[in-house]
Amino acid sequence: MALEIDQNLFKWVVIAIILMCLVSGAGIMYKFTGGFAFLNSGDNGEKEYYASSGYIENNDxxxxxxxxxxxxxxEEMSIDVNVPGDVYQDYAYGIDGTIYPDNITEYIISSGDDGVVSDTAGQLSAIIKSKDYSDEEDVTGLVFSFVGSIPYETDYESGHSSEYPRTPAVIxxxxxxxxxxxxxLAAALLRELGYGVAIVYYPPESFDEQTVIPEAVALGLISNDSRQRPVYPVSNEDGTEIITVSPFWTVDxxxxxxxSSAFxxxxxxxxxxxSLWCGIPYNPGGKFRADFGKDLDYQSELLSSDIIRSHPLTYPDWLEQTYDYYQTVWYPSGVSWELDDKWRLYDKLLDITGQPRLLYTPWGFAEANTSTPWRITFRITDMDPLRSDKEMTPYSDVLLVLYxxxxxxxxxxxxxxxxxxxxYDSDFYRIAGPYPPGKYVLGIFVKNAGVDVSLEYSGKVTTTNYQGPI
Incomplete structure (x- = not known):
């Protein structure tokens, strides 16, 4: 009987020792791993990302x-960021009740995130003070450089849902x-620094059935300086106040x-x-203020594909780049005429047909016999002295009628x-169209002038299939 009691006692002693070892081991692991987060640190499909101009440590x-x-x-800059697990989980799968992009500003979260944004903005502010940055170009430039150092990946590339964006803590x-x-993220940080911010959303656009400009988003800051970028009017809810906003790209x-000129x-x-109605405007140097009404008319005229005339003598680089980008989607058809006379009506028979090509759809591209848009370009030239002894006058006239x-x-x-x-402005190129394929008769009336007329077709080569927002 005594032997049986000793065996039972020995068994319980062994069990107690094992339990004590387990408890001690758990305590040690808890101390050195910051809780039981190690239970979730297995292979979860996360990649290790490295910033383009720096790196991210502890990113396992x-x-x-x-x-x-x-x-x-x-100069090398550095800040520390801590994103608690509960904050990440709160926003990792979007915000309930929001519709993208209508409620996109609700994702500019800087409160309720356990101080993630405010602490990050505070560190950036400390760098600004330590470096004695006083010009807004440096203040915003530091923020843009930090945000831009985070790798740029589309939702298609990263596997993230395109139904909702990332909040600052999540990115x-x-x-x-x-x-x-x-x-x-840039909007949240600059708002913390006192700036008025907005989100500029460019919807996807297909202008020739083959070339697709995908959905993209830029930061909006208060500005009416149109030298570097366009300006857009924004009114408050009751229409009593209008503020001008310019887009700032936080990615390339x-x-x-x-x-960016494509957008x-x-x-x-x-x-x-x-914050847009009470925040700081972007005004580097504090000296330039554009004529907003004049600039908007100027931009509207130059960006309208139907009435683009030619390169004016001078205009901002971004307008020239936009013009050049969209010019590259039209190609000479090889059909052109040089007409010159005192008074004459020319008629040209045209037969424009469709051709097999890739047709854009929101889900990608599909083969189809699509309509190939075409257009007419023409430029006024001087009279040929061998055909006329008259100079061009205010009554010189060129009329194109398409049937x-x-x-x-x-x-x-x-x-x-x-x-x-x-x-006046006789040497500018003019554009008529675009038109769908079909049979046409083009009448060209020339009075005391010369004109070069050519036909162009649309069909910019697309090297990458449409893969959603960028």
Missing amino acids: APLGYKQYTWTYGD LSDGAGDSGDHSI TTEKGYP YSISPEIYPDD EKDQDTGKLTLADKTGWQTL
């Missing part, structure tokens, strides 16, 4: 402390994001095949944050009428 898991290091003005934790995620969209011919949606011919009945229907009169 999406949560916890990270050190961002990047370069600005030939800081993930270490990557698209143009919308970067813009939201050229990396994805589309320069400036698209009418964006401006989503103002509440569409019914293939069954042969009936002509007026499709368009355009032209030029007087001798």
